[in-house]
Amino acid sequence: MNFPRAANDDWPGISTIFSFDKVDNRPVSHHILIAYDELYSVEYFHRKLKPYWKCNGLEIDELLIKAETEYASVRNRCNEFNKILSKELNDRGGIKYSKVAELAFRQCLSAHTIVQDFDGTLLMFSKENSSNGCIGTVDVNYPAAPFFLYFNPNLLKAQIIPVLNYAASPHWKFPFAPHDLGIYPKANGQLYGGGESSEHNQM
Structure with a gap:
């Protein structure tokens, strides 16, 4: 195995072929299931949490069967x-x-991933797609909040809980909200700017 390696070193690829037999004026459709498995999705204060779809013990092969069914x-x-x-x-x-x-x-x-904490609490984390890849960033949470408030308030709660828990913890000593919870996939504490130790370059 050639790991770890740069993304452009021996590019990974996947392909498939469908036979459409005779093609005429009637629509024909095929689909393919593509998935990736992950043992854990997020590390939240040093607790490795599984993706939400795994919470009831579902494994990737069962997920694919369920998806097809x-x-x-x-x-x-x-x-x-x-x-x-x-x-x-x-x-x-x-x-x-x-x-x-x-x-x-x-x-x-x-832009979000959903996990379940050890006590069953639903948690949702955003990931920046640029910058330094922060997780649980308040400036991503803020513009997303109306979306989740309208479509699913439980997901808004799941998005806010990690930030509020962190802000209320002994790790965060400042009178303002943290900018983020770390760098994806590790939500173990802010690393941006002065992190937990300094007000320098805080957002």
């Missing part, structure tokens, strides 16, 4: 939700607003 029903539910969301957005801001907001919906969700 439920594919049609989940797709139908997603299509129905998309219609409702698209109409609501279009009614409020027009077609251009709707198209941008639909993309933002997916982007906002994909």
Whole structure:
């Protein structure tokens, strides 16, 4: 095994081939399941937490079987939700607003990962896609808050709990909120700026 290595060193790749047999004017569709497994998703104050989908003991092979079994029903539910969301957005801001907001919906969700703490508490962490890859950054949480407040307040709570717990802990001694919880995937304490030790270059 050639690990660790740079991303552009012997690029990993994946491919598949579908046979569509005869193609005519009737639509034909195929799908493929692609997934990656992870033992743990986030380290939160030195506790390694599994991704939420693993919380009931599900393993990757079972997840793929479940995904395939439920594919049609989940797709139908997603299509129905998309219609409702698209109409609501279009009614409020027009077609251009709707198209941008639909993309933002997916982007906002994909910027987060969901885990369950040892006591069963749902936790959700954002990851910056630029800068230094901070986890649980308040300037990412803030613009995402209205989204989760509207669509799922439980996820907003899961997003805020880690920051509030950290701010209330002995590790954070300043009278202002921390900027972040660390660098993804380790949410063990702020490293940005002066970190926990200095007010220098704090956000």
